[in-house]
Amino acid sequence: MNDFHGLIFAYFTNPNLRELVNVRTAASLPFCGRYRLIDFSLSSMRNAGIYDVGVIMQRDYQSLLDHLGGGKAWDMARRTGGLRMLPPFGLPEYHRGNYSGTMEALIAVRSYIQDIPAKYIVLLLGNMVANIDLTKPMEQHRRSGAEITALCTDRSGDGFRMTYVKGEDGLLKKILVDTADPKAGPVSMEGYIINRDTLLNMIEDCRKESIHLFHREALPRFLQQGGRMDCYVHTGYSVLVRSVDSYFKANMDMVDPAIRHELFPADQPVFTKVREEVSTYYAEGAYSRNCLVADNCIVEGSLENCVVFSGARIGKGAKLKNCIVMSDCVVGADSKLDYCIVDKDVSFSPGTVLTGNEKLPLVVPKGSAL
Amino acid sequence: MKKTCIAMLLAGGQGSRLYALTQSVAKPSVPFGGKYRIIDFPLSNCANSGIDTVGVLTQYRPLQLNSYIGSGQPWDLDVNNGGVYILPPYQSAGEKGSWFSGTANAIYQNLAFIENYDPENVLILSGDHIYKMDYADMLRDHLEHDAACTISVLQVSLEEASRFGMMNLGEDGYINEFEEKPKHPKSDLASMGIYIFNWPKLRHYLIADEANPNSKHDFGHNIIPAMIADGEKIWPYHFQGYWRDVGTITSLWDANMDMLSPDLINLYDPDWPISARSPICPPHQTGPHAEISHSIVTEGCEIDGHVANSVLSPSVRIDVGARVLYSVLMNGAVVEAGATVEYAIIGENTVVRAGAHVGNAPDGSEAWGVATIGPDVEVRPGASVPAGAMISKSEEV
Numbered sequence: 001m002n003d004f005h006g007l008i009f010a011y012f013t014n015p016n017l018r019e020l021v022n023v024r025t026a027a028s029l030p031f032c033g034r035y036r037l038i039d040f041s042l043s044s045m046r047n048a049g050i051y052d053v054g055v056i057m058q059r060d061y062q063s064l065l066d067h068l069g070g071g072k073a074w075d076m077a078r079r080t081g082g083l084r085m086l087p088p089f090g091l092p093e094y095h096r097g098n099y100s101g102t103m104e105a106l107i108a109v110r111s112y113i114q115d116i117p118a119k120y121i122v123l124l125l126g127n128m129v130a131n132i133d134l135t136k137p138m139e140q141h142r143r144s145g146a147e148i149t150a151l152c153t154d155r156s157g158d159g160f161r162m163t164y165v166k167g168e169d170g171l172l173k174k175i176l177v178d179t180a181d182p183k184a185g186p187v188s189m190e191g192y193i194i195n196r197d198t199l200l201n202m203i204e205d206c207r208k209e210s211i212h213l214f215h216r217e218a219l220p221r222f223l224q225q226g227g228r229m230d231c232y233v234h235t236g237y238s239v240l241v242r243s244v245d246s247y248f249k250a251n252m253d254m255v256d257p258a259i260r261h262e263l264f265p266a267d268q269p270v271f272t273k274v275r276e277e278v279s280t281y282y283a284e285g286a287y288s289r290n291c292l293v294a295d296n297c298i299v300e301g302s303l304e305n306c307v308v309f310s311g312a313r314i315g316k317g318a319k320l321k322n323c324i325v326m327s328d329c330v331v332g333a334d335s336k337l338d339y340c341i342v343d344k345d346v347s348f349s350p351g352t353v354l355t356g357n358e359k360l361p362l363v364v365p366k367g368s369a370l
Numbered sequence: 371m372k373k374t375c376i377a378m379l380l381a382g383g384q385g386s387r388l389y390a391l392t393q394s395v396a397k398p399s400v401p402f403g404g405k406y407r408i409i410d411f412p413l414s415n416c417a418n419s420g421i422d423t424v425g426v427l428t429q430y431r432p433l434q435l436n437s438y439i440g441s442g443q444p445w446d447l448d449v450n451n452g453g454v455y456i457l458p459p460y461q462s463a464g465e466k467g468s469w470f471s472g473t474a475n476a477i478y479q480n481l482a483f484i485e486n487y488d489p490e491n492v493l494i495l496s497g498d499h500i501y502k503m504d505y506a507d508m509l510r511d512h513l514e515h516d517a518a519c520t521i522s523v524l525q526v527s528l529e530e531a532s533r534f535g536m537m538n539l540g541e542d543g544y545i546n547e548f549e550e551k552p553k554h555p556k557s558d559l560a561s562m563g564i565y566i567f568n569w570p571k572l573r574h575y576l577i578a579d580e581a582n583p584n585s586k587h588d589f590g591h592n593i594i595p596a597m598i599a600d601g602e603k604i605w606p607y608h609f610q611g612y613w614r615d616v617g618t619i620t621s622l623w624d625a626n627m628d629m630l631s632p633d634l635i636n637l638y639d640p641d642w643p644i645s646a647r648s649p650i651c652p653p654h655q656t657g658p659h660a661e662i663s664h665s666i667v668t669e670g671c672e673i674d675g676h677v678a679n680s681v682l683s684p685s686v687r688i689d690v691g692a693r694v695l696y697s698v699l700m701n702g703a704v705v706e707a708g709a710t711v712e713y714a715i716i717g718e719n720t721v722v723r724a725g726a727h728v729g730n731a732p733d734g735s736e737a738w739g740v741a742t743i744g745p746d747v748e749v750r751p752g753a754s755v756p757a758g759a760m761i762s763k764s765e766e767v
Contacts, residue, residue, distance in 0.1 A: 033653030034669070072443075257655060257672060264652050274444070274648040278637045279404030279668040279682075281630070289660050294653040295405065295669050298638065308653070 004138055005118035005196070006045040006053035010038055010064055010126035011099060016243035019363040020343065024063040026241060027055075027126025030326050030344070032254045033294040033309050035272045036067050037241055040131060041124035041191075043270045046074045048134035050122060052081035054112055056105050058088055058098065073273045086112055102214035106199070107207045113200060121199055124151075124191040127159075129250050130238035131268050137193055137232035146171065146230035147198040148222070151191035154233055156180065159240030162188035162215055164231060172229040177215055186231045189238060190215070198227070237263045248341060248361045251307045251324050255290050275310060275327075285316070294327075301331070315350065322358070326366075340364055373452070373489040375509055375566065376423040377416050378477055381409060381497035382430055382470055387618045390744035390762040391717055396428060398497030399435040400622070401683045401700040401718065403629040403637065404666040406646045407438060408616060410445075411502070412495045413454070414644040417445045419505035421493065423452035425483050427476045429459050429469055444647045457483060472587030478576045484569065492572055494565040494589065500625050501562075501613035502635065502642050508607045509566055517605035518571040519597055521545065522564035524609050534560035535590045537606055545604040548594050559606060562613055565589060571602065611635075619760070623715055623740045626681045626698040630664055649684050649701070659690045675705065683718075692722075697729070700745070709749075713757060717745035726750065730757040 010027035017026055027038040038055070045053055053076060057064055070076075071083030086109045099105040106113070113121070120141060122134060132151065141149040150164060150172060160180035167173040172185075180187050202218055211217045223229060237259055239250045253259045264270055280297040282288065287302035294310040301318030308314075308325045315333035324341045331337065332350035339356030343366035348354075352370050356362030364370075381398040391400050398409035409426075416424050424447060428435055435456070442454035457480050459469050470476035477484075477494070484492060491512065493505055503522070512520035523537050531552065537559040538547035549555065575593050579585050585592045597604060612635040614625040628634045637644060651670025656662065661676045670685035675692035683701040688694055692705040695712040702719040705711050709722045714729035722728055726749045729741035739758030746763050749755060 035652075254652070255655065257657075260652060260655070269650065271650060274650065277405070277643045277645055279666045280654065281632075281638075282662040282665050282667060284664045286662060288656040288662055290658055291656045292653045293656065293667070296638070303656075 002049060002052065003119045003142070004048070004050050004122055004193075005116045005120070006041075006050045006122045006124070007113075008038065008041045008045075008053060008055045008124050008126045009102060009105060010055050010061070011058035011105060012125075012127060012242075013060060013098075014127075014242045016245075017241075017247065018244050019365045020244065020247065020341070021060070023060065023343075023366050025057065025060055025126070027057075028061075028064040028067055029127070029241060029247060030309055031129065031241075032251060032260075033292045033307050035270060036064075037129060038064070038067070038126040039270055039272045041126055041128050042074045042076070043268075044124065044130070044132045044134050045122060046076065046271060047268050048122075048138060050134070051076050051078055052084075052116075052118065054084045054086045054109065055126070056086045056109055058105070061085075061087065067273050069273065074271050084112070099212075101212035101216075103203075103206045103218045104212035106203050106214075107212075110200070110203050110207070113196070113203065116196055119196055120193055121196050122191070122193050125189070125240060127241045128189060128191065128238070129241060129263070130189065130234060130236065131263050131265065131270060132191075132234050132236070132238075133268060137234075140230070140232055141193040144230050146228045147195050148227065148229040149193040150186070150229060150231045151189045151193070152186035152231050152233045153189050153238040154182070154187075154235045155238045156182065156187070157239050157246060159242045159246050160187050160189070162190060164188060164229075166231075170230070172231055173223060175215055175219055175223075186233055188215075189234065189240065193232075198222075244341065244361060244363060248324065252305065252322075254307065255292055255305065260292075283316075286314075301333070301335075309344075322361075324361075343368075346370070373423055373487045375421060375491040375493055375505075376425070376452075376484065376487050376489045377412075377421050377493040377495055377505070378480070378484070379409070379412055379416075379424055379426045379495045379497055380473055380476060381426050381428050381435060382476060383498060383617075388622065388742075390742050390760045391622075391715070392431070393744060393762050394431055395434045395745075396430050396432060396497075397617075399438050402500065402616070402622075403626060404668040404681050404683055405648075406644060408500065409435070409439070409497050410644055410646045411500050412497060413439075413442075413445045413447065414642075415501075415503050415505060416493075416495075417447055417645070418642055419503075419507075419509075421505055422447060422449050423487055423489075424454045425457045425480060426454060426497070427457050427470065427480065429476075432456065432458060438647055440647070445645050452487075455483065472585075472592075473589045474576055474579055474585075474593050475587035477572075478580050478587070481573065481576070484573075489569050492567050492569050494563075494567065496563045496615075498616055499563070499613060500616055500628075500635075501609075502611065502644070503564070503609060503613075504642075505566075508564075508609075511607050512566045512605060515544075515605040516603060517544075517566075518568050518602035519594065520566045520605045520607050521594070522562045522609050523559040523606045524562050524613055525558050526560045528555055528558060531555035531558060531560060535563075536560055539606060543606070545606055546598065548590070548598060550590060559608075561590065562609060563590070563615075565594075566607075571597070619715065619740055619742050623698060623713075626715075627679070627696070629666060629681060630679065651685055654682075657690065675707075689724075696731075706751075714741040714743065714755075716743050717747065719745055720747045720749070722749045723751040723753070725752045726754070728755040733757075 013021040076083035164172040165174035311328035317334040330347040447454040540546040654671035657674030675688040706724040744762035
């Protein structure tokens with residue numbers, strides 16, 4: 001039996017993601033032409049042999065459920081264990097709002113965690129874009145004797161907001177919140193490997209004290225009480241998507257082959273639900289440069305610096321620049337779009353002109369008809 | 371549980387006329403049309419027609435085919451009481467065991483599989499045809515005409531007729547004569563190699579045929595003529611639409627080019643999807659110098675060169691300054707900077723090094739043909755492969 005069990009936080013809907021999270025959580029945001037953000041945490045776990053994974057969700061999870069299905073795509077449809085969806089349960093009757101913090105979410109699913117047979121639990125954020133070889137921090141955690149191993153990154157970005165301060169013994173002593181400063185110490189990816197018993201103790205302690213915040217309250221408490229926390233630094237592309245800006249930039253990063261190959265190495269595949277059935281067709285007169293284009297598209301117009309998801313129809317004479325076009329969108333002939341994030345199932349009638357700005361990409365909500 | 375109709379898919383052919391492409395894989399698992407392998411067409415047709423039990427008969431190099439079909443999940447053929455089964459030749463207790471000696475013998479050797487499902491009818495399919503067909507409609511026709519056997523037929527020109535098995539009809543519309551590759555055809559109805567048999571009848575004829583030492587154990591040569599001779603009712607199902615046999619290099623290349631024309635066969639029709647097992651790569655990427663026109667491009671490709679009138683399978687790489695024209699590039703093929711590939715089929719994971727030239731445009735000569743390079747070949751920098759050449763791994767250039 002595997003000593004490790006996975007837990008993924010997939011309930012966030014950060015307001016800076018604006019219209020993109022009207023209909024979904026950040027974890028189910030479409031990414032890189034065919035993926036959803038949660039594919040990265042799920043695939044990292046799967047590639048490390050973790051097939052028993054709970055996904056903590058709270059609301060607006062229809063799109064997430066649709067994507068995850070029974071977990072088959074990640075080999076997590078298992079006879080015993082496998083993928084489990086964890087919507088809220090056991091919350092007090094009066095609780096109608098959002099989880100006010102990660103600790104509250106963990107308290108809400110504590111009966112699930114109590115039943116986990118594995119010794120260690122890997123916690124990851126569902127809005128993480130990183131392909132982590134978890135076998136290394138897992139091995140480190142097993143050997144180090146630390147109760148918690150914090151996953152850190154050598155990269156920077158606006159999604160990171162915590163830094164740890166190391167003590168002389170190399171263990172982590174302090175957390176600087178709202179700071180992502182590699183000079184001060186390792187920058188947090190807000191992912192952890194933690195002994196199950198340690199986590200259960202923290203949950204019990206925080207439940208009694210009504211502590212809901214993990215980084216601001218629960219972890220400092222753990223450190224104060226003499227808890228041992230080590231860190232592992234992941235070297236490789238990493239982003240936490242928390243805003244339209246970071247979402248746009250991370251997608252555009254993928255057009256660069258060097259970055260894409262770093263995130264999608266051949267020996268660490270990223271798995272996702274398969275939907276495409278047919279290749280993409282470029283008509284005579286089509287144009288496509290510096291783009292990522294998924295299958296099942298028909299391109300008659302012109303694409304430059306775009307990420308296009310499956311099922312798109314780009315009409316003759318249409319010109320798209322610096323756009324993200326999600327699944328099943330129809331762009332009518334001679335339309336001109338620049339700096340737009342076009343959500344799923346949007347249709348533009350011929351000749352539509354829409355221009356966003358590099359600083360403020362225009363988000364066209366799901367299902368719009370212009 | 372009794373089934374109305376199950377399918378038996380003949381996928382054992384060596385595909386000797388494609389030999390560079392089929393040295394290490396069976397013909398049905400040769401990549402086709404970008405996203406697909408040839409066998410995706412009959413498998414998807416089965417799924418779309420509501421036939422949930424398919425036996426795939428293999429004997430030549432089945433490894434890749436087996437792993438490709440797997441549980442049948444991409445075609446929704448992973449069902450309870452049914453599904454897709456790979457059926458290799460096997461040995462029974464006390465018997466010597468033997469390879470499939472003919473199409474009919476292949477079915478005969480799997481009588482036990484068929485009887486397991488106790489079907490009323492059995493659909494016989496071939497693993498090397500490209501077409502979209504509703505077998506349920508054919509089955510309705512078969513049942514309506516109370517036929518012992520229904521043969522799907524296609525109208526062909528009289529010049530083409532000498533390449534096919536031709537069906538002659540009586541006044542009642544039933545088939546009363548079968549001529550294999552006739553010099554002077556009497557009709558223009560060609561057999562597509564797709565049959566529905568009433569199972570008890572077929573069973574009877576298979577057993578009788580097996581006992582005949584002079585038989586080639588072939589449906590077209592032996593079983594159908596024997597049924598006609600006995601006066602069994604054989605009904606022609608008139609198929610209209612796109613259908614190609616891709617048994618030769620030219621026909622394989624032609625059919626790939628046809629995929630660029632939705633008026634011939636529309637692969638984008640959501641009502642009749644052709645499904646494939648996806649390798650799950652990132653979407654294809656176009657670089658700063660890419661030029662792509664009238665072409666099919668698939669997931670995982672990286673294109674920075676010039677591509678026109680071509681069909682690209684997953685994870686093909688075309689470097690800057692390379693030119694790919696009127697060609698079919700299979701999974702993982704690479705065309706390096708400045709190389710040219712025209713009127714060619716390039717096998718899986720083959721690398722055409724910088725400045726090499728593969729194939730030539732038609733020059734009207736008899737000798738001209740599509741250049742074919744098998745899988746895992748390296749075409750050296752600056753090398754030249756003439757039109758019509760066929761090169762496999764053992765004879766690298």
